[in-house]
Amino acid sequence: MKESIARLTQIEVIDLLYKQTWRVAIAHPVSALLFLFWILPVANHTSLYQWFCAVLLLSILRLSLFFMYKTQRKKIDKQQFQYWKYAWMGVSALAGFAYSFAFISFVPMDKPEYVMSIGLFIIMLSSIACVGFGASYLSLLSFIIPIAVPSTIHIAIYGGYAGYISSLCIVFFSGIVLSLVRTVNAAFKKSISLNHQHSHEIEKRKIVEHQLQEISRRDGLTGLFNRRYFDEMLTTEIGRAYRNHSSLSLIILDVDHFKEYNDHYGHVAGDNCLINIAQHLSDLAKRKGDLIARYGGEEFAIILPNIDAKGAFNFAEKLQLSIQEKRIPHATSKLTYLQSITISVGVTTLPPLSKLSSDALINRADKALYEAKRQGRNRVKYYESLNVDQDTA
Numbered sequence: 543m544k545e546s547i548a549r550l551t552q553i554e555v556i557d558l559l560y561k562q563t564w565r566v567a568i569a570h571p572v573s574a575l576l577f578l579f580w581i582l583p584v585a586n587h588t589s590l591y592q593w594f595c596a597v598l599l600l601s602i603l604r605l606s607l608f609f610m611y612k613t614q615r616k617k618i619d620k621q622q623f624q625y626w627k628y629a630w631m632g633v634s635a636l637a638g639f640a641y642s643f644a645f646i647s648f649v650p651m652d653k654p655e656y657v658m659s660i661g662l663f664i665i666m667l668s669s670i671a672c673v674g675f676g677a678s679y680l681s682l683l684s685f686i687i688p689i690a691v692p693s694t695i696h697i698a699i700y701g702g703y704a705g706y707i708s709s710l711c712i713v714f715f716s717g718i719v720l721s722l723v724r725t726v727n728a729a730f731k732k733s734i735s736l737n738h739q740h741s742h743e744i745e746k747r748k749i750v751e752h753q754l755q756e757i758s759r760r761d762g763l764t765g766l767f768n769r770r771y772f773d774e775m776l777t778t779e780i781g782r783a784y785r786n787h788s789s790l791s792l793i794i795l796d797v798d799h800f801k802e803y804n805d806h807y808g809h810v811a812g813d814n815c816l817i818n819i820a821q822h823l824s825d826l827a828k829r830k831g832d833l834i835a836r837y838g839g840e841e842f843a844i845i846l847p848n849i850d851a852k853g854a855f856n857f858a859e860k861l862q863l864s865i866q867e868k869r870i871p872h873a874t875s876k877l878t879y880l881q882s883i884t885i886s887v888g889v890t891t892l893p894p895l896s897k898l899s900s901d902a903l904i905n906r907a908d909k910a911l912y913e914a915k916r917q918g919r920n921r922v923k924y925y926e927s928l929n930v931d932q933d934t935a
């Protein structure tokens with residue numbers, strides 16, 4: 543994790559460097575022009591113009607690099623980012639050497655005011671570089687060393703008294719600038735790194751929250767939704783059905799004579815049987831919006847949004863028959879003609895634009911289920927076809 547944060551920090555630093563391209567690419571020709579006008583009276587004009595063209599070319603090179611970086615940014619492999627940093631450093635070093643070359647070639651060492659001006663130019667350019675390259679200390683060095691070291695040595699040797707003063711100024715101010723930038727740069731990188739760490743932590747927390755939410759909604763044995771979530775969703779779906787003018791069906795089913803199954807095969811086998819049934823229900827109720835929950839011990843509930851009475855009844859019959867056809871042995875089932883696992887099913891439907899609470903709807907499905915049990919089990923009963931007083935609670 544630490545390594546990936548370090549890499550992300552590095553990538554952001556490189557991004558920042560390239561973001562400064564326009565300013566740096568403009569600042570260099572302007573500084574070069576300033577130097578050109580200053581030195582024009584005492585230097586060879588042709589060489590000076592050629593040098594200025596070279597500085598312009600370097601700016602063009604920097605801009606080309608920037609456009610290449612921009613177009614390839616998304617495709618750049620994480621490992622390859624550093625090469626882009628080296629490219630930036632390379633152009634900066636070339637710019638630094640270009641200035642050194644000019645200071646050494648064009649400045650007459652016998653004119654103290656010109657010798658002193660080298661120091662001023664270097665300090666000015668280093669200060670600009672601090673802002674432009676400050677995101678990366680190495681990039682800053684890649685410019686300051688080539689511009690300052692050769693020029694300082696040259697004027698210290700050949701510049702006489704003014705050369706000493708000027709070189710001392712360069713050393714002193716470069717030292718100050720570099721030490722100031724180092725502190726700011728470290729704080730800057732730390733803040734980028736902390737930012738990434740934060741984002742990483744937030745992402746991790748979101749994943750854990752999502753996992754916890756999933757766990758709190760699920761039944762531990764079957765993996766289906768639990769009753770709490772089912773109750774929540776039933777209320778939501780009733781509201782949605784009302785708003786959409788659509789019907790909503792509810793199925794509650796219960797495994798027949800499951801106590802006998804447990805007594806005969808043991809609790810572990812009973813658990814496996816419930817898992818098996820849950821899987822089977824999930825395989826059948828696959829429509830988008832269908833919600834299956836384990837409603838109680840051996841009781842399951844299914845919400846079928848947008849399904850009318852006929853559709854719900856047919857689906858419930860399909861469930862009941864398919865469980866019977868699975869022929870899960872149940873030697874002690876009281877349904878002696880089958881001796882396999884069966885289910886009883888209660889169905890109810892809320893027609894479009896009817897208002898009914900979730901409790902009332904569950905109550906209806908429960909009544910239908912009770913009737914299915916009462917009439918001998920292994921069957922489907924539809925609440926609305928029972929001869930009972932229709933509640934509207």
Ligand SMILES: Nc1nc2c(ncn2[C@@H]2O[C@H](COP(=O)(O)OP(=O)(O)OP(=O)(O)O)[C@@H](O)[C@H]2O)c(=O)[nH]1
Pocket residue numbers: 763796797798799800801802804808809810811812813814816838839840915919
């Ligand atoms: N193995 C297992 N058994 C469970 C689980 N939850 C409930 N049961 C059992 O399911 C049985 C339900 O028994 P009853 O409510 O009498 O219902 P039944 O025997 O299925 O009879 P009818 O519903 O009337 O057909 C009980 O023996 C419970 O112990 C569970 O998670 N695992």
